Amino acid sequence: DxxxxxxxxxxxxxxxxxxxxxxxxxxxxxxxxWYRQDxxxxxxxIYFSYDVKMKEKGDIPEGYSVSREKKxxxxxxxxxxxxNQTSMYLCASRLGQDVTGELFFGEGSRLTVL
Amino acid sequence: xxxxxxxTEMTATEGAIVQINCTYQTSGFNGLFWYQQHAGExxxxxxxxxLDGLEExxxxxxxxxxxxxxxxxxxxxxxxxxxxxxxxxxxxxxxxLIWGAGTKLIIKP
Numbered sequence: 001d002x003x004x005x006x007x008x009x010x011x012x013x014x015x016x017x018x019x020x021x022x023x024x025x026x027x028x029x030x031x032x033x034w035y036r037q038d039x040x041x042x043x044x045x046i047y048f049s050y051d052v053k054m055k056e057k058g059d060i061p062e063g064y065s066v067s068r069e070k071k072x073x074x075x076x077x078x079x080x081x082x083x084n085q086t087s088m089y090l091c092a093s094r095l096g097q098d099v100t101g102e103l104f105f106g107e108g109s110r111l112t113v114l
Numbered sequence: 115x116x117x118x119x120x121x122t123e124m125t126a127t128e129g130a131i132v133q134i135n136c137t138y139q140t141s142g143f144n145g146l147f148w149y150q151q152h153a154g155e156x157x158x159x160x161x162x163x164x165l166d167g168l169e170e171x172x173x174x175x176x177x178x179x180x181x182x183x184x185x186x187x188x189x190x191x192x193x194x195x196x197x198x199x200x201x202x203x204x205x206x207x208x209x210x211l212i213w214g215a216g217t218k219l220i221i222k223p
Contacts, residue, residue, distance in 0.1 A: 042215050043213040104156075
């Protein structure tokens with residue numbers, strides 16, 4: 001059974017703190033993605049990666065960075081958290097670069113920044 | 115701009131049929147997805163349409179009309195477990211995935 005695991009389901013951080021969100025997939029997928037999900041809005045792509053050590057900016061990369069040192073792991077970093085980064089963060093993976101391929105999502109990390 | 119419209123919320127009765135609509139205005143079209151997301155859980159793939167017509171998969175069917183920029187997800191014989199949000203997403207001409215805000219479906223006994 002395929003699985004995308006996000007390390008933290010719920011986090012509460014203070015403004016200015018550095019935040020790490022970890023995502024691991026066990027499917028040997030090449031592509032990994034970080035989205036944020038906010039009420040009333042569609043999923044918005046923050047960053048994605050097509051391969052180890054590769055990263056590409058999505059639609060809303062400001063205030064975020066990512067790391068992909070190993071194929072199975074894709075980390076999202078908030079260098080200095082702000083209240084407007086309070087959101088649900090979803091990690092996803094896909095087998096290859098074919099955009100028509102199915103995305104497999106993690107259960108999400110709900111971040112609250114005070 | 116690019117836009118995907120879905121109703122925010124719908125209510126239906128257990129055992130009935132419900133149709134969830136999705137209309138899109140995007141720069142080009144290369145396919146449309148439907149995903150299901152139960153509260154607090156990961157979105158999961160339901161269907162992918164790229165050609166016009168109806169595709170049936172058990173109790174769920176998905177329809178696409180490219181000329182009208184329109185799709186719907188049809189759920190038959192509704193069960194309580196179908197209570198979830200349903201997300202529509204379109205692949206545009208740049209092969210970017212554009213997501214709708216989702217439709218929350220509430221099933222009542």
